[in-house]
Amino acid sequence: MAILERIHLQVIREVERQGSLTAAAKVLYLTQSALSHTMKKLEQSIGTDVWLREGRSLRLTQAGQYLLGVANRLLPQLDQAEERLHQYAQGERGTLRIGMECHPCYQWLLKIVAPYLSQWPDVDVDVKQKFQFGGIGALFGYEIDLLVTPDPLFKPGLRFEPVFDYEQVLVVSRNHALATAEYIEPAQLSSEVLITYPVEIDRLDIYNQFLQPAGISPKRHKVIETTDIMLQMVASGRGVAALPRWLVEEYANEMGIVPVRLGHQGIGKQIFIGAREVDTHIDYLKAFIEIAHLSAP
Amino acid sequence: MAILERIHLQVIREVERQGSLTAAAKVLYLTQSALSHTMKKLEQSIGTDVWLREGRSLRLTQAGQYLLGVANRLLPQLDQAEERLHQYAQGERGTLRIGMECHPCYQWLLKIVAPYLSQWPDVDVDVKQKFQFGGIGALFGYEIDLLVTPDPLFKPGLRFEPVFDYEQVLVVSRNHALATAEYIEPAQLSSEVLITYPVEIDRLDIYNQFLQPAGISPKRHKVIETTDIMLQMVASGRGVAALPRWLVEEYANEMGIVPVRLGHQGIGKQIFIGAREVDTHIDYLKAFIEIAHLSAP
DNA sequence: AAGTAAAATGATTTTATTTCAATAATTGAT
DNA sequence: ATCAATTATTGAAATAAAATCATTTTACTT
Numbered sequence: 093m094a095i096l097e098r099i100h101l102q103v104i105r106e107v108e109r110q111g112s113l114t115a116a117a118k119v120l121y122l123t124q125s126a127l128s129h130t131m132k133k134l135e136q137s138i139g140t141d142v143w144l145r146e147g148r149s150l151r152l153t154q155a156g157q158y159l160l161g162v163a164n165r166l167l168p169q170l171d172q173a174e175e176r177l178h179q180y181a182q183g184e185r186g187t188l189r190i191g192m193e194c195h196p197c198y199q200w201l202l203k204i205v206a207p208y209l210s211q212w213p214d215v216d217v218d219v220k221q222k223f224q225f226g227g228i229g230a231l232f233g234y235e236i237d238l239l240v241t242p243d244p245l246f247k248p249g250l251r252f253e254p255v256f257d258y259e260q261v262l263v264v265s266r267n268h269a270l271a272t273a274e275y276i277e278p279a280q281l282s283s284e285v286l287i288t289y290p291v292e293i294d295r296l297d298i299y300n301q302f303l304q305p306a307g308i309s310p311k312r313h314k315v316i317e318t319t320d321i322m323l324q325m326v327a328s329g330r331g332v333a334a335l336p337r338w339l340v341e342e343y344a345n346e347m348g349i350v351p352v353r354l355g356h357q358g359i360g361k362q363i364f365i366g367a368r369e370v371d372t373h374i375d376y377l378k379a380f381i382e383i384a385h386l387s388a389p
Numbered sequence: 390m391a392i393l394e395r396i397h398l399q400v401i402r403e404v405e406r407q408g409s410l411t412a413a414a415k416v417l418y419l420t421q422s423a424l425s426h427t428m429k430k431l432e433q434s435i436g437t438d439v440w441l442r443e444g445r446s447l448r449l450t451q452a453g454q455y456l457l458g459v460a461n462r463l464l465p466q467l468d469q470a471e472e473r474l475h476q477y478a479q480g481e482r483g484t485l486r487i488g489m490e491c492h493p494c495y496q497w498l499l500k501i502v503a504p505y506l507s508q509w510p511d512v513d514v515d516v517k518q519k520f521q522f523g524g525i526g527a528l529f530g531y532e533i534d535l536l537v538t539p540d541p542l543f544k545p546g547l548r549f550e551p552v553f554d555y556e557q558v559l560v561v562s563r564n565h566a567l568a569t570a571e572y573i574e575p576a577q578l579s580s581e582v583l584i585t586y587p588v589e590i591d592r593l594d595i596y597n598q599f600l601q602p603a604g605i606s607p608k609r610h611k612v613i614e615t616t617d618i619m620l621q622m623v624a625s626g627r628g629v630a631a632l633p634r635w636l637v638e639e640y641a642n643e644m645g646i647v648p649v650r651l652g653h654q655g656i657g658k659q660i661f662i663g664a665r666e667v668d669t670h671i672d673y674l675k676a677f678i679e680i681a682h683l684s685a686p
Numbered sequence: 687a688a689g690t691a692a693a694a695t696g697a698t699t700t701t702a703t704t705t706c707a708a709t710a711a712t713t714g715a716t
Numbered sequence: 717a718t719c720a721a722t723t724a725t726t727g728a729a730a731t732a733a734a735a736t737c738a739t740t741t742t743a744c745t746t
Contacts, residue, residue, distance in 0.1 A: 249522025
């Protein structure tokens with residue numbers, strides 16, 4: 093009845109990764125012959141070829157490409173399941189895989205993780221920041237167990253709750269002309285270099301809530317990966333950035349940076365933490381959310 | 390290296406479904422002994438029991454429950470993959486699995502499917518209307534390939550586009566007191582029996598956009614599964630319902646029902662069709678969306 | 687054309703799975 | 717309380733599947 097097995101998916105994945113059956117065999121600790129036999133048998137069972145034999149190389153057929161997609165989707169889930177079983181076996185509770193869709197929150201997360209790890213010695217924590225299909229997709233696809241994000245999604249299957257509010261502010265060097273302003277208007281940024289994280293421009297609050305409505309662009313736009321470097325760039329007067337007020341205030345003294353309100357009202361933001369509904373009963377997951385609540389910056 | 394195989398998940402799933410290892414063996418066309426050996430070996434490999442042996446019955450351990458979840462999630466995907474491979478083998482293109490989160494759209498869908506099936510003779514169409522984790526979850530979880538919904542989700546990994554606009558109206562019998570009204574106010578429904586589909590009350594437009602803002606409740610609330618019965622109930626004066634105008638107009642003459650605008654402005658709605666971004670290149674999927682566009686009611 | 691690298695194939699060996707048969711434990715019924 | 721029926725476990729034997737080894741075929745390189 094069942095013909096498609098884990099090994100078939102593994103072979104397809106490894107042939108793509110390694111480039112040849114022979115190389116795939118090495119990675120899988122089997123002989124080239126074994127893989128050839130196994131896959132030939134699969135092809136006979138399903139009645140269609142997985143590869144086009146072009147000379148001595150293999151190119152995926154349409155069916156093969158489909159299978160590669162299945163492999164890339166399902167194999168990681170099987171691996172993760174096995175890993176988790178081993179954790180159960182050792183009395184560990186599992187790994188809490190946290191996804192982050194909020195760059196600066198990383199600093200905040202670090203402060204939560206420390207007490208969490210000591211309260212839950214048998215739970216590991218893993219943080220991921222890159223998702224092919226976005227955080228929501230990663231949650232649905234069982235790549236992560238929790239998602240920290242400013243964009244919640246109230247849909248069946250998922251549960252989001254707010255963990256803290258904050259104000260998104262402009263950071264400038266304390267020597268900067270704008271350092272003493274009570275608040276700034278969009279136009280005042282047209283002569284500034286704006287430093288942001290490398291995300292799509294529409295997801296940057298300072299664009300979609302501040303600059304774009306006013307039709308303003310900064311003089312230049314620089315992209316920096318990490319918060320620390322970003323702040324140093326700002327401190328040295330190379331540009332301005334938009335970050336949470338709590339983050340800026342934390343570094344204000346030591347780094348010589350100053351927060352400035354964006355617009356008269358300021359930009360208000362909220363961070364949510366989301367999980368799959370079916371998981372919400374898991375004690376160590378609930379505990380994390382609770383700690384997150386208590387540790388609002 | 391890899392120890393968790395498809396058979397293990399199948400056994401766990403079937404033991405839960407059938408109630409015993411013996412019954413599971415029958416379903417899997419194997420002996421009870423074989424399953425016992427197989428699972429014993431798995432338990433040794435992962436180092437933890439899957440079942441608690443209580444008398445002559447098996448109860449899942451924590452690890453076992455976890456595996457059951459994995460099984461219920463992954464086995465259907467493997468089954469679907471095999472099915473699709475067989476379709477490839479027979480020169481068929483596959484099955485387009487369409488999810489519906491819009492009850493009355495079913496009537497509209499029926500009209501699209503006919504021409505689609507004749508244009509794509511090698512593509513099958515399957516329609517699902519119930520999702521454990523909502524349509525979005527079903528899309529992410531590869532349970533369906535397309536989702537017809539009034540609630541799009543513009544997130545990475547998914548792509549939604551509007552297919553048509555319509556007005557949500559009240560349907561009443563032509564003998565009804567409200568039948569000649571140009572439009573009605575919420576208060577006028579407080580003495581009516583309201584018939585709706587069986588969905589959460591918050592997802593009903595007539596509630597969340599009309600009655601609730603005015604703080605009004607209908608005299609009674611009846612739930613009906615199918616559109617046809619619903620219309621017959623309305624025609625026979627047993628109650629009123631809220632449905633798309635195009636649907637009502639289609640049945641107006643033969644059934645003796647009349648559409649009435651909800652509120653002065655009416656309730657405007659939009660239906661979207663969504664797909665996984667990675668699938669948007671598939672020709673027969675694109676074709677369906679195109680036909681859907683052209684067939685706006 | 688020779689040499690090399692890759693995949694396929696066939697025969698054999700090895701390993702894993704399945705069945706068979708027997709046992710033990712538990713449940714339900716009389 | 718006993719008996720019959722049901723269920724799971726276990727060990728040994730039989731069967732089936734998979735892996736290897738040795739060889740062949742193909743096509744790419746120089």
